[in-house]
Amino acid sequence: MNSSAAIELVNITKTFGSVIANKNVSLTVNKGEILSILGENGSGKTTLMNMISGIYFPDDGKIFIDGEEVVISSPHDAFKYKIGMIHQHFKLVDIFTATENIILGNEDGGKYNPKKAVEKVREICELYGFEIDPTKKIYNMAVSEKQTVEIIKVLYRGADILILDEPTAVLTPQETEKLFNILRKMRDAGKAIIIITHKLNEVLELSDKVAVLRKGEYIGTVNTSETNESELTEMMVGKKISLNIERSTPIDPEDRLIVDGIDCKNREGVKLLDNVSFTARSGEILGIAGIAGSGQRELLEAIAGLQHLETGKILYNNPKTGNTDDLKDKTPLQIRELGVRLSFVPEDRLGMGLVGNMDIAENMMLRSYRKGKSLFLERKSPRDLAEHIISDLEVITPGVTTPVRRLSGGNIQKVLVGREIASAPTVLMAAYPVRGLDINSSYTIYNLLNQQKEKGVAVIFVGEDLDVLTELCDRIMVICGGKITGIVDGRTTTKEEIGLLMTNSHGGENSEQN
16 A cells, blocks of 8 residues: 555445446545546546545445555544545534534533633634634624635544535635635645545646546546646546637627616515616626625526515516516516516526426426417427437436436536527526536536527626636626626636625626626
8 A cells, every 4th residue: 555645445336226426446645635536427526525425335445544444434434534524515503603613513522611622723723824713603704714614623623634525616716715725734734635626727726636537437647737628628528628618709789688776685674686787788698706695696586587676677678579678576477478588597406497306308398388278288399309408418317208306416407508598588597507517518508608699699697617707708797795896898807806896895886897
């Protein structure tokens, strides 16, 4: 065994029924090293990490920690071997403080001493450069602070091997750079760090080595300094693909959707949207950037007729009739009856977008079932559409009659995006349409959005990858705390400028820039 190895996997295999998730995977992560794991959706990355962290147990193969063979049959075992996983979705108790969350469930055999616990948390913060108040309640924290608590939680338990799942998905560029500096300090202190991410630019910036999985099998590990995006993508997909986003110049753009001073409150009377105004134009992609929970979802739901508005107008210039209609407070059905073709790819794809127990063809029918002229619905057209989407977007499924809930998250997303685009909208709103998708599938979606733009559709794209926003969008609108803090030119802006606007809750100075 490698004396410098923190963890070694030897011929790890895991199956679920007839599905092979991992097949004879062998890889090594050394002490004082950051390893990124790449692979397409369904390549087995998450399954492999779940076996290291004790959530799954391998069917075959061996795991070695510090050169000794171990059995990890539960998360408790993983903690025992100093393995800690930081999940993308945080597992924190909102009404507890940072320290209370960090020590929750910690079995150190001693009596709980709040003062000593706070002191130990502060020592960890000083050692690695974390910025956190140990006495602050979780419900008062920003997303980046919550992530910090999750990382400190595993360090408090003595973790020497850390696994981070999409750690930058909800961070600004400034917060991402702070996180990277902390991870480098942890690496320099001898920690072994494993990163799961789809962002190739971050892989190349942060990691020392990159391991690639394809269809459950280990393809190889390369030194980051000796590779590039194209080579890594070819390793993941098995063939060369283009990673270029061809952004065309808008031709004769027209104001299609005018949002004027809208306000929206939740049931407790707290403002979710505050005096929001902007214009979406035909033949243009308008990007929306913001920290998670800043009002992006509520804004798109308001336009789609799913949120009640206190004040303001949402004006739609109908290209067919030449009329201007106010969509405020109209139901989704009323909006459709006006001839407004808003296609909405929601953030919660199964909760709002698709019905999990229905098959793919039946989910296609959800867009058109009201057109049925008899008791019996026409199924051929939805089935044809389903087969078309499966073929064009390379949806991995046994067939069109497969229930959507049996598909992977990435394939569910493809079905949803494909269905919405197929409805031939004049305004297409897409909230995080590539979330959870591998890079090949993501670029397929970007190209589809560009095709819609070139057909004269007004595209509103909510994204979390600022590199993509600046490459794809013609204009980028930034929202923070329910307010528009700026609208910038996608061709000339920088990630740093957008990042500053994402944390500026005052806003108003750049409410509209052409």
